[in-house]
Amino acid sequence: MGTSLIALFLGVFFGFALNKAGLTKYHKIVNVFRFTDMAVLKFMMTALVVSMSGLYILRGFGLITFPNVPATYIVGNLVGGLIFGVGMALTGY
């Protein structure tokens, strides 16, 4: 039950951040592929930098352990990414 509440709470902020960054809009998503609006890339990279530094600092202090790191299988990740991009440019997910 506790974990569910945390998931719900985090989900609300996740959705809120996506909405405020404009990532719920088709034109934002597709324009990053047309190089006319880089908001998606700015948003993703900021999130990455903040969370990766935060996580590694916290792990350095021994406060957290990392969950399972997503497995690397080069063909799967690449092919999945290639198909994913088609859907992303079509729907604006």
Added chain:
Amino acid sequence: MKFILNYIRKETWSPYVAGVLLGLVGILAVWLSNNLLGASGGFENLAGMIGQAVAPAAFDNVYFNFIMPPGITYGVILLIGMFFGGMIGAATSKTLKWGKKDAANSDPLWKRTFGPQVWKRWVLAFVGAIILEYAAGIAGGCTSGLAISGGMLLAPAAFLFIAGMFASGIVTALIIYRRRY
């Protein structure tokens, strides 16, 4: 204080501010629940649940038994939260279009590119979503579950995925927009 409230009411934040918020959420997910954020996994859990109820034989395979076990998982609850979070975000900027006339197909760029018909929007969204979910299944995550959550743990898989995603996304956008690219 007033400044913060006014900022919350803004429709589009600076992507850097929203990015910091998402980064903090990502840290909290690992810290509080030792889980990663993700959007596509929840749908697969739900699909597995429906599938096992409707056609148990077809869903009795390695993928749904071990990789994506069906059920109300962390990812599903996260999805519910995201739904309401997105709505709250839209409500604070007064752009919530629940029940309004153009709610089903409101994006101006979409209308200019594909036409104003609502059914077109829904059909293409449905087809695109199948492509997305299938690809996320192959790669092991989507933009949030693999690219951001994996990237923050410095997983090589995430960066391979981002490279593939942008390569084919740019090509698809080139095909759709051709001269207007």
